[in-house]
Amino acid sequence: MVFAKTKQAEAALSKMMQAGGWKKSYLTVLWGTLEEKSGTWTDYLFKNARTNLSEVVSASRKGAKKAILHYQVLAETMWNEQPLSLVEITLETGRHHQIRVQTSHHGAPIWGDRKYNTLQPMRGIGNMALWSWKLEGKWEKQKDGFSIRSLPSDMPFSLFSEKLGEL
Template sequence: MQIEILYEDNHLLIVEKPVNMPSQADKSQDPDVLTTLKQMIKVRDNKPGNVYLGLVHRLDRPVGGAMVFAKTSKAASRLSDSLRKRAIKRIYLAVVMGHVAPEGELKHHLYKNRQKNHVYAVDPQHPQAKPAHLSYQRLQQTKATSLVKVELHTGRSHQIRVQFQASGHPLYGDQKYGDHRIQKGTQIALWSHRLAIPHPTQDKVIEVVSYPPAKGVWRDFGY
């Protein structure tokens, strides 16, 4: 399987992650993005040994769009530091159920049950609660849904999905966190749309944009 490359240099590799493909190998043993990219680079560049590729962040399996990898250990360290300092700008597109305000912020405390791989919005006093913060702008709406542009300010697991669900607006097609409005078998409408990344070795910002496919609910909004 070929994965589309959005940007590449000696230190960075930014690709368009396919939907329903794990970011890295998991117990499903299905083909994953990290392993597939290593194989692609090995063949393309005729590399005799192992290919180094560092996983900087993850996208949930059903989510597609822009995703960055580090091609050197120096880049991996610096990109991880940029993530911690919230210097990497991450913009998502999402279709949520119902009508939301033209713009807003969502602040919750989230707890991840690792055994169940499920995240919950909990009381701030919960011993394992971690603060989660995002802001959004409504771009369009239909009778039943809203298209929103989301900026993450923290990087919690399943954050966008859980925060909108906790606010009464679960993501369209979210089989894990949706409610009675979600039809079984529909694809989640969440897409990693834009990344702005301080380059790990140069004084510049690398920006890439990825658009959701023109199918499913995305067509309701002109994609």
């Protein structure tokens, strides 16, 4: 979380965020493995306001919004005979439940996701494993950029503690 101390700083923060000058990255633990170890998913999402759920739909569907997500598999392991993947995700767009919907749609839902994870054999084990871990950017008048990082340590991220220690 980033706070501004003055109204001028708040306006500058807002302007930079809207201009896409900051990069926010997430870590997540997914049930399963992904065929490609890195890539970009471009899907169209539709939000059902009545159910507060989003789904991947055809681009031609009225109200569908383009959703672009970049991912990198950092590590894989087995837990209770189930494959798990530690994945870093960067969003190009910010849609309703975007990471949750797209990972589930592509066959590897998020650990602990009670809305979109229909594959998890033991639903409800711990919290949802989706962690905003890195914010990078540059202030308007700053020569060097900044990087704020926070690594998760709870289960299931602890299954990947060696890899997390390298980040």
